[in-house]
Amino acid sequence: MAYGATFHKSSRQLEDEGPAFVYTPENRARFDEIITRYPPDRKRSAVLPALYLAQYQQGYITANAIRHIAELLEITRADVEDVVTYYTMFYTRPVGKFVVNVCRTLSCAINGAERVTEALCGKLGIKPGETDASGTFTLMEVECLGACDRAPAVMVNDAWQECVTPESAGQLIDDLRARGEDALSGCHHVIEKMKAKG
Amino acid sequence: MAIEPVLTRYVREPNSFTLDFYLQHEGYDALKAALAKKPDEIIEMVTAAGLRGRGGAGFPTGLKWKFVDKKVEPRYIVCNADESEPGTFKDHLLMERNPHLLIEGCAIGCYAIGAKVAYIYIRGEFFHVQTVLERAIDEAYAKGILGKNIFGSGFDCDVFVHRGAGAYEAGEETALLESLEGKRAQPRNKPPFPALVGVYGKPTAVNNVETLCNVPSIIMKGAEWYSSLGPEKNGGPKLYCVSGHVKRPGVYEASMSITLRELIEGYAGGVREGRTLKAVIPGGSSVPILLPDQLDTVASFDAIQKAGSLLGSAAIVVLDDTTCMVWLAENLLHFYRHESCGKCTPCREGTDWLHKILHRIERGEGQMRDLDLLSSISGNIGGKTLCAFGDAAVTPVLTTLKHFRHEYEAHIKQGRCTLPAPWRAQHPVGAH
The missing domain is CATH 3.10.20.600 (Ubiquitin-like (UB roll))
Known part of the structure; x- marks a missing residue:
């Protein structure tokens, strides 16, 4: 199933088994530090950070990763799966190296977000929810990112690009290919540059 | 009325996010001053200042802190940094550029209600802000501003950042607590309110970022100064x-x-x-x-x-005048349909239904009876759900129907969108 395209809470899908999963030593150390933030009998609180660690390690969440996290947090697999399938930022299928999320909600939409999506679709030859053939880009439409004064906003993996236009969107793809996430403007920077210029 | 900026005074300065900068600009003086007072005095000051919650409901913060059950240990401050309401981006600026102000607000809040731990629940999309906040928290620990025996007062306080993962509903205070406990962000029935039964079943004050950022200035400049900044009951x-x-x-x-x-x-x-x-x-x-x-x-x-x-x-x-109000309602209902947590049937099913109807009207396939159907479905969602999401979701439909019914009727009569804006997609691709 393509992400975002036909998402509904009731859709039921089993996760990929995936390869055997344990945290790398670095991630395990990070996990061990994170669980100290919560009361000792409330380890379950760490499920979101634990899932992020797994996703950063492997790219997406598999049944084996869910099993590993459930064991570490001493909860059931169903408890973890319940969380994975609720929150939109966890992927249960492989995604591209760059997940390009275009904000589609009001303030971005009235500043041209639909046209940005359209330009990206044309550039990448895919529809929202799909990954390109090379596995480099996944395109998604997401709901409000909270960058309404710098609309339209685009989030690539965990970083932001602001004040995107249909013209600059194509360039962004080329820049990401060439320079990776360094190509992104980050928060507030674009608008401050614009204000400095007057 | 223009005022001397209090919260955003330094946000445009380079290095405003560092501890050194903050300390050079009276940073953490309010925490020191607060620790010299009794916790009840702080709550009294905040009450007298008339600080109202900045998250949306405008509930008096002093009263919220007063309601926290002081007989039960431990107690918690949970800072709601899940800023997700479409159009809102103020907390992002405060946390990105002035993270120490929030940390100071959290610490004073903890002292006031007798908590030792504050969790800042930040939305998943604010990863870059989490980095800034965590660096600021590390700096504060290193200087003895957080941790054990702060400023030699005997007061202990820990502040942790907890990152969400993409759920608008987590901004609702009880859903936020569920999410913090490692579950789906779905609201709880109220009462009991979080002040009595909050995170881990313990008394909890849930406060918005901007609310907590207001507290240090109240401590430093006094309740009277604060309330004089605005009209009665709307101070600060x-x-x-x-x-x-x-x-x-x-x-x-x-x-x-x-x-x-x-x-x-x-x-x-x-x-x-x-x-x-x-x-x-x-x-x-x-x-x-x-x-x-x-x-x-x-x-x-x-x-x-x-x-x-x-x-x-x-x-x-x-x-502006390029905005089609039917399109606006459809855009927002797409949002609410996607973000409905699914716990209450009227909201889960109703938002999907409303979106389908709006979508067909916008495409020119609607009928006049759809307008009554929109009102009827909205009436069966509003006030019939556990949290305020249901009321929020039907508002864009009811308000556009009330003021712009003629646009809906024009769509239906002419069988097309009567106001296709230049900023819309030329060949809709994401239409679903």
């Missing part, structure tokens, strides 16, 4: 988020005696050349729209409510 500095069809969108700090006109035409530069104002959403996507003839309304909690809307999170979305 306020951050307004202006976005949409304006020349200079952004976060603007002002007192709540400012009018919508001053914010939109003054600060934000008004609508773009050659365009006219059509409508204003004064408090985020969940509140009723105001029309151009209401621009002289004062942007305070009470005045906006009197004008028939809500100040909410002070997210002012400005719409």
Whole structure:
């Protein structure tokens, strides 16, 4: 199933088994530090950070990763799966190296977000929810990112690009290919540059 | 009314996010001053200042802290940094540029209600802000501002950042607590309120970022100064988020005696050349729209409510004459349909149904009876759900039907969108 395209809470899908999963030593150390933030009998609180660690390690969440996290947090697999399938930022299928999320909600939409999506679709030859053939880009439409004064906003993996236009969107793809996430403007920077210029 | 910025005074300075900068600008003086007082005195000060929650409901913060059950240990402060209401981006600025102000607010809040731990629940999309906050927290621990025996007072306080993972509903306070406990972000039945039974079943004060950032200035400058900054019961500095069809969108700090006109035409530069104002959403996507003839309304909690809307999170979305109101309702219902947590049937099923109807009207396939159906479904969602999401979700439908029914009728009669804007997609691809 393509992400975002036909998402509904009731859709039921089993996760990929995936390869055997344990945290790398670095991630395990990070996990061990994170669980100290919560009361000792409330380890379950760490499920979101634990899932992020797994996703950063492997790219997406598999049944084996869910099993590993459930064991570490001493909860059931169903408890973890319940969380994975609720929150939109966890992927249960492989995604591209760059997940390009275009904000589609009001303030971005009235500043041209639909046209940005359209330009990206044309550039990448895919529809929202799909990954390109090379596995480099996944395109998604997401709901409000909270960058309404710098609309339209685009989030690539965990970083932001602001004040995107249909013209600059194509360039962004080329820049990401060439320079990776360094190509992104980050928060507030674009608008401050614009204000400095007057 | 323009005021000397309190919250955003330093946000444009380079290095404003560092501890060194903060300490050079009276940083953590308020925490020191607070630790010299009794916790009850702090709560009294905040109550006397009339600080009202900045997250949307405008509930008095002092009262919230008073309600926290002081007989049960441990107690918690949970800072709601899940800023997700469409049109809102003020907390992002505060946390990105002035993280120590929030940390100081959290620590004072903890001291006031007798908590030892504060969790800052930040939305998943704010990863870069989490990095800034965690670096600031590390700096504070290294200087002995957080941790054990702060400033030799015997007061211990830990602050942790907890990152969400993409759920608007996590901004609702009980859903946020569920999410913090490692579950789906779905609301709890109230009462009991979090002040009695909050995170881990313990008394908890859930406060918005901007609310906590107001606390240090109240401690330093006093309740009287604070309440004198705005009209009665609407005191203190306020951050307004202006976005949409304006020349200079952004976060603007002002007192709540400012009018919508001053914010939109003054600060934000008004609508773009050659365009006219059509409508204003004064408090985020969940509140009723105001029309151009209401621009002289004062942007305070009470005045906006009197004008028939809500100040909410002070997210002012400005719409010019290119905006099709049926399209607007469809866009927002797409949002609510996607974000409904699925716990209550009226909201889970109703938002999907509303979106389907709006989608067909917008495409020119609607019928006149659909308009009554929209009202009827909305009436069966509003007030019939555990949290305020249901009421929020039906507001864009009811408010556009009330003020712009003629646009709906034109869509149905002409069998097409009567106001296709140039900023819309030329060949809709994401239409679903």
